[in-house]
Amino acid sequence: MDCAATILRRAVIVAFVACTALAPVRSDCADVDMARILAPTGHLRAGLYPGTPTSVLPDGTDNPRGVGYTIGKEMARQLHVDYAPVVFPRNAEVLEAVKSGAVDVAFTNASPARAKNMDFGPVYLEIELGYLVPDGSPLSDIGDVDATGRKVGVTAGSTSDATLGRELKNATLVRAPTLKDATNMLASHQIDAFATNKATLFEMTEQVPGSRVLDGRWGEERHAIAIPKGREAGLDFLRSFTAHIRSSGLVSAAADRAGLKGVVAPGK
Structure with missing residues (x-):
């Protein structure tokens, strides 16, 4: 075996060992990397605010209604991290928390003004x-x-x-x-x-x-998942995740459960 082949073989082994060490309970090292990008504390901190079915409608149970709450819960499940909803009195406080990195995700109108302070995945709901x-x-x-x-x-x-x-x-x-x-x-x-x-x-x-x-x-309003600036490496995950929650019916089911009205019909 020549020198170049030996070096390449050793590099592959090192990469494999590193991946295994990072993810002792998971089969895909990419999952670990994505969780570290989008939920660096090991918990997916989802910014929410009460009083609207687009975010969360607290009802004293462990599974409150709300499209944002439901999407966040599924996102945490796919990232294999704990779900940690953080409820603020006002949406303006949620937006500030995304901007500062105090929360990891929010579910809000993807306006051009907001895109200056945070990054958005694709639209999952129009209202x-x-x-x-x-x-x-x-x-x-x-x-x-x-x-x-x-x-x-x-x-x-x-x-x-x-x-x-x-x-x-x-x-x-x-x-x-x-x-x-x-x-x-x-x-x-x-x-x-x-x-x-x-x-x-x-x-x-x-x-x-x-x-x-x-x-x-x-x-x-065109609602999308927002993440703090500096986590652009997670945008590919957001794109595939958004496609999944739309095609699987999770968004429509969450909207129905929350009693959400005023949704813009496709093509309008």
Whole structure:
């Protein structure tokens, strides 16, 4: 055997031994590497916020409803790490946690502004954006909202905040710290309408008797898995994982279980 062949054979042996040492309970060394990239603490810390079926709806059980919660649980299973959901009061705090690396993944609208601070996998869910109005409101469709004297609520730091802050020409934007605050503001008629994705709006109707979601939409949210910058090596996994959760029916099943409405139909 010549010198080059001997060196190559030794390199293969070293690589094999290293892989075995890294993954004593797994057969694929790539699984270990991917877990180290996407869940470096050994736990998949998933950033979530309550009050919307797109994220999590806490119910006091070990398996709460919510598309984000369910996706995170499956992702941890495929990475062979523990699942560690971290629930924040507001989505803005989830986004900040992704940016700082305090959480490993989040499930949120993949807007261009957010892509500056985090990386996204492919879209797994598209949801209409709309308005919720309180009992007795004279508003009948979304075209009635942007009028002088109207007060439109948004969650501070949300996509709706950024977008409607630019697009509303006559109505006044009112920022609520949390969805719970927004619900109270709508019920007490402090605002004339509240804007966000329709999945959340339909969930809020249960808390505000007589409220209704207006027909039409003023935009769409495209939800995708977000990871902190610097973990780009995990994007191939996110692409294949997203394809799996869509084709397997996991996303649609989680959406149905959470009672999620306002999903954009394919081709629309």
